[in-house]
Amino acid sequence: MRRRHLTETWLVLGVSLGASAVWAVLSLLRKLTAGQPLGEQTTAMNSAVTPDRPWLDLAYQLAQIGLALVPVALALHLLTRDDPRARFGMGADFTKPWQDLWRGVLLTAVIGIPGLGLYFVARGLDLNTTIAAANLGETWWALPVLVLASVQNAVLEEVVMVGYLFKRWGQAGWSTWRIMLTSAVIRGTYHLYQGFGGFVGNVVMGLVFGWLYTRTKRVGPLVVAHTLLDVVAFVGYALLKDRVGWL
Template sequence: MSQLVLPVPRTRLSPRVLHQEAVLVLLAGLGASAIYSVLSIIRKTVDTTPLNQQTTAMNTSKAEQPWLDLAFQLVEISLGLVTVALALHLLAREMQRPAHFLGFDLRKPGPDLALGALLAAVIGIPGIGLYLVARSMGLNTQIAAADLGTYWWALPVLVLAACQNAILEEVVMIGYLFTRWTQAGWSLVTVVVVSALVRGTYHLYQGFGGFVGNVVMGLLLGAVYARTRRVMPLVVAHAVLDIVAFVGYALLRDQVSWL
């Protein structure tokens, strides 16, 4: 990977400005999540309850009234994509079609779907094993991936949440940051490693297994992007992983004991 050069558009922005911009984009979304995750794992580790006996709840209800709960869910999903719009807007100052440049488009649906499905399998199958091992070692919480009740809209909302996660993380953590950090003079290896570490950090709220698993995922996806220059397969892979996790948990939690 150290032999690869990631082509990026020339910029008149100084490295200092590029770094400031990247930090602000991160703090507007995923970077803020990383800070909260660090505080969350500290709180969980100092708790008297062992880590593997604690539960991390995701995709929870926001209101007792179904219509209001649905409104909360849809607004949260929509606002989660603002950081993506901001990142693309900032890149648009130097290129006409930033989404096209990042490979976040529908030009290659077949190859993108195929590579995305392959990546999901490569990441997801060992990921289940890592989760179980980390829990057995007391290094991870139990993940309750979905708790939206039995409303008709619960499963569609879980799918939308999974797609939002995928778009937000891959467009920002891979497409945008790889571009900006390369323009700032970072080596490709440094870009891939730092991006993966940030990805792992904002998953620390799940436990140390979640951190390790997402760092490995970030390294793999970063290496794939460096070779393909397309974010879309990464979005597909991430969406598939989260859909399986969210929807699978909602459907099987009463039938499968280890969930």
Template sequence: MPLPRSLLTDAASAAPVPHTALPRRSLVTETWLVLGLSLGASALWSILSLVNKLTQQVALNQQTTTMNNSVTPERPWLDLAYQLLPIGLGVVPALIAVHLLRRDDPAAAREIGIDRSRPAADLLQGGALTLVIGIPGLLLYLGARAAGLNTTIAAANLTGQWWTIPVLILAAAQNAILEEVVMIGYLLTRWRQAGWATPLAIGVSALIRGGYHLYQGFGGFVGNALMGVLFGLFFVRTTRVLPLVIAHTLVDIAAFVGYTLLRSRVGWL
């Protein structure tokens, strides 16, 4: 997953960090608490999931990891409720993160770039990032699976209802909002405010991102960690989270909806 040359610059070129009066220890403690209630906890569960897979009698690449599963397929309206509830609750940690940033800086949403001040540029950059991470990410997944380092990912397993595609799109958007607001906008802001060097902040964020994808296998870890580095570099140069949300949403839509439409026609899925 190559990084654009313009992003591979010294940390001194990073945009300035918003000021805060909170002490360093409080800032770091706050970030670990937010992670403990959201993606940090997911990373721990993901590690256990990988250990479980590795200790099975079946090779890792012969196992399947299912995502976006139906809960009550025989009762589609209840199943719809089961799908929508975690989507709604899934964005709450992102809202908490923004709330905490705004506690000492009312302009925090604008300063981390989740406002609507430049929609055309955000869409253009989001689309470009989609291409940068999408195709290499797919090739990395296929290579890791062929090498026995990743499970087969069944990205969408909902029953064929009228709401299937809209729910998958909402799920993609929820993933993107949660991950990019918390892992990039919030963590990189707080850790840099706490005095962490920019490369350290990006690296730790990227490792955690890879960690909560370990349930997929080692390919999922590597691919998402590299994505975290790229997105972190982009953010510290631009202070814009919205292009990252757009790119992440588009990649997940392609995975979820594409799998739903093509799984019966494409053998390597």
């Protein structure tokens, strides 16, 4: 049973965030060998695919968001196959919306403010690229899609990296601290495409989120916090990039 659980988790990661970690490492190696300091390079996120055909670009964006949630459905399917109430056990439900909301808002401030400072320090030390967080152009659907992308990122990462993995690795006999550290390091690794600052910041975020989850057994606040952090980053960048020079 222990081996089955471990094999299952690595397969789920292999078709989701584990694969993202591999691509992120390769992306970082490409940037490190480009002959230009990381601080002078830019990482573009949420980019248009067919900017000359906005209707098709919207279809691409929505398809990417939808397909990225398939591993969430897979993880929940695997858990509920053993326990039909598994999603309630991890707090992936709407039974405590106000509690999840206020905890998520508080967590946003705890993570977001120091994280922004770390980003600027890392960029100044040439340890991180400049993040261009939104590049969808001037379309009517750009901001709604950025919000949807924020929700998708949050649901994918928190349900898989915390709710699912903490359950399965616990069933495999791993200690709480081993689970927290492994999950946090993987989270940091699939952000390496941003640079070393992105890695460190997301490892810390993973440890904080993991610790809170062990106390509450609810991914709801984590999803709220992660969504708000990404909305501020994506939508804020889209609205301010032409008005604020240091972005």
